[in-house]
Amino acid sequence: MDFNDAPLDPTSVANLSEQSLRLDLVDTTDRERFAAWSNVVGRGFYGARLEEKELDFVLNSSSYRRATGVWDAETSDLDPVATLSAWTTPMSVPGGTVPTWAISAVTVAPTHRRRGIARNLLQNELRTASACGVPVAALTASEATIYGRYGFAPSARVAKLTIDTRRARWSGPVAPGRVRFIELSELDTVGRELYERSRLRTPGEIALDDETWTDIVGREFGKDDKAKDVRAVLYTDAAGTPQGFATYRVKDSENDEPLTATVLYLAAATDEAYAGLWRFILELDLVRRVVADLRSTDEPVLWQVSDVRGVKVEPYDHLWLRIIDPVAALESRTYSRAGRFVLDVADALEFAEGRWLLKVNDAGAATVTRVTGDAPEDAAHVALTEVDLALVYLGGASVTSLHRAARVTEHTDGAAALLDATLHSPVAPRLSLWF
Ligand SMILES: CC(C)(COP(=O)(O)OP(=O)(O)OC[C@H]1O[C@@H](n2cnc3c(N)ncnc32)[C@H](O)[C@@H]1OP(=O)(O)O)[C@@H](O)C(=O)NCCC(=O)NCCS
Incomplete structure (x- = not known):
């Protein structure tokens, strides 16, 4: 059964209807309804109202996902009081991939909180995923205290690296390939393919879609102007084959802060590309600090710098999994x-x-x-x-x-x-x- 055609879980529907609440799916081809649902998601995360162009992007990029909502007839027939979206993705695991029910956009309006709405939404997803034969559910969490009660655990941690480039000098190998600048429009094709190859080397990664790709290139809601200061470099091996890329921003110094390069993403399909790209980033002239978030807790770059105390490593929970x-x-x-x-x-x-x-x-x-x-x-x-x-x-x-x-x-x-x-x-x- 395709995940989009799966019926709602009758237990969750019944539980919510006891409170005169309706659990339902949104027809993502109905612009008015899907736009209302998307704006409620934004409000749930304390974001601004979406402008038309942002809305266009959201509607195009995520309409393939399964959008669930809860409606309270007393408040509005259009705007839901709770939202959740889900889709299936092949998550990488050691030696392969596992079909995974990815969950996102979990919000409950502050007017309707702590009435068991999130509980019913989550249980609806788990039972639906189970009915569809999807063995694992996955999400990223705004708080670490929400999802354990539904059987989710922080299965993969990540680390934020803050590197003092005057102390932590590159001491790794000199990669034989070439690093060159590439425009983001060109990266849109080659980068997505490189992401896919590189993610399969690491358990816990999911496949890309248009929405997740925009984070990698710094285009919030698909807007090019948000990415004006994002630079991209491509690593090609000695044979001329692309093997990795990095996207980053360099920010002006403020309040005596050192000039900082923030790595948005660094993807490497080979260890050689990894070394070539990290060396490039760490040796950027004038830059004294490099910040790279969502990195591995076991990053090889820690063993490729002259002074390991020049790298601050801050690990935290990130990928939450539920075995179904x-x-x-x-x-x-x-x-x-x-x-x-x-x-x-x-x-x-x-x-x-x-x-x-x-x-x-x-x-x-x-x-x-x-x-x-x-x-x-x-x-x-x-x-x-x-x-x-x-x-x-x-x-x-x-x-x-x-x-x-x-x-x-x-x-x-x-x-x-x-x-x-x-x-x-x-x-x-x-x-x-x-x-
Ligand atoms: C988090 C959120 C979805 C919870 O919705 P809710 O409908 O109020 O939750 P429920 O009433 O179903 O609560 C179920 C349980 O979770 C607990 N809970 C809910 N929100 C919690 C939170 N933020 N931290 C810790 N526990 C929480 C409740 O106390 C309840 O506990 P119980 O099992 O002991 O009864 C909602 O507060 C919200 O939209 N927050 C802002 C957006 C957000 O953070 N979304 C999560 C994205 S990952």
Whole structure:
């Protein structure tokens, strides 16, 4: 079933109608209704009203998403009191991708808050995703306290890097390719292809769409004038093939602040391109500080500068995942070591509830089956919640650490460490965008 055709979840519809609220989908081809819905999203995040051109961009770029709203007949037939949008995307995982239900634009009007509207919206999405056979849901969160109650966990953290370029001088390899300036209009094609190639090297990244691409090139709501000061460079290898790009802004110094280059995005399909682009950024003349947000918590550039104390690393939670179907989710990724595990998963919303046998072969491929009786004795056995399962799914959190934190229970000695070795991702998970 296509995600846009899926019916609403009857339980959520019924729960909301008890409060005389109507849960419904917006026809995104109906300009008036979709515009009203989009403006309510903007208001929910305390943004300004959208101008016509901004609206055109929003309507064009996100009309393919599934737009859900809640209406209160007492207030307006047009403007919803709550919004949520969703679409499916292949999220990268170790060794492949997993179909993922991406959730965005979650707002509830301040006039209708704390009446269970967000709860019903979220549960509607999870049940709909489940009915569509999508095994994982994903979102980025404005606050870290909202989504745990629905089984989401911060599965991939990111870091903001602030680099003092006088201390942290480039000490990495000199890449053999070439860095050249490129206009943003030209980057629109080659950059999107490079994004796709580079994101598949890192678990936790989602596919691009027109809306997410604008963040990479600094065009708010698709407006070119917002990106006037954004510069882009392309890295081509010795054979002349594009292998990476970076977009950045250099801001005038204010209040004695050093001249700062802010990296909007740096995509590298090869390690060589990564080195070439980072070296270019760190060696920009006059610039004394480089700020790069949404970077990995395990960035190679930390090991490519002369003074590691010249780089301030501020990590924070970013990609929140919810495991809806543990069989499909766990079978979608590959693993670092063979092993046999029993996972007893407790899930208040039932999706991942049960005893699961995870068998990983020598090639790192997994099969997962439900166990109805006793756990097989030859398997390493742990008990955990759906939140902890999501936390460790991409290898972003350690089972050992969760065991020491008394969140994961070991039913066989040493099971946590064995599971860690199997779940380990050589590349730390990261999501390089907001959505
Ligand atoms: C966050 C928001 C969507 C919550 O909507 P809501 O309809 O008031 O939430 P609900 O009434 O369904 O609350 C469900 C639970 O979440 C809790 N909750 C809601 N908002 C919360 C918040 N910001 N922080 C912590 N807990 C929150 C409620 O207390 C309730 O807890 P319970 O499970 O113990 O009963 C809403 O406040 C909002 O639109 N905020 C501004 C936009 C925003 O931040 N959106 C999130 C984007 S990622």
